[in-house]
Amino acid sequence: MEIHDLNGTACWDFLGARRLGRLGCARDNKPYIVPIGFAMRNPYLVAFTTFGQKIDYLRANPSACVQFDEINSPQSWTSVIAYGQFEELLDAQGQDEAHRALESAAWWEPGYVKTTILGHLRPADPVYFRIFVEEISGRRGANI
């Protein structure tokens, strides 16, 4: 297997075809990972979620990473990781822009208000946010 580094342009190109990322955050040096759909707006990764542990962590420590990959086999894969800062979108304009970015990324879930957990309607507590990417790197492994 040969492993190649991807430069910044190649990393963003790879992200352009992705939606699903794994968002990583940490609190008191305890890591947490959650899968989330993103819209790519270089240098931002835009997302939407409802309140939960990840937002709790990210409000306390905005240092985040998002990992994207395409893994065909242990010998054939691409993985990209973006590091950056969590920025919550609180004003109506920012939320509207995020909404439209996610809609065009075809990952938008308008039915979230109907989500139920254990039979109880999930509180509609939408959180729009973006990760300001400060550093991005990637690798690709392929058979030789």
Place this chain on the structure above:
Amino acid sequence: MEIHDLNGTACWDFLGARRLGRLGCARDNKPYIVPIGFAMRNPYLVAFTTFGQKIDYLRANPSACVQFDEINSPQSWTSVIAYGQFEELLDAQGQDEAHRALESAAWWEPGYVKTTILGHLRPADPVYFRIFVEEISGRRGANI
């Protein structure tokens, strides 16, 4: 969409059919994620890698998480996260057991010594390790 919590047994059952997890670690509260193949040995997740940033982080801070998922759509998914402690397998017996567990998980990559990075043969610096799972939780989302 309805979201259900998975109990510990359901989480381990889900892991039994998985190989690929995303390992999360953190250093100075900066998270890092890398995709790795695991063999499940309740209460351990066993893995093999070569030396790199993740091992550097995990030696400094053994608090880790591993996230597994199966995502068919934003409305149909399962995600499980295991929290625990990184334990490097240093003795021959532990490494041999890990080797066999990974072989049986069909994720073993015997060709790692042939891996090249940027044209240079990658140093064969194998690291066998396991995550001792202290806490596991999961959720499943499904259309109603």
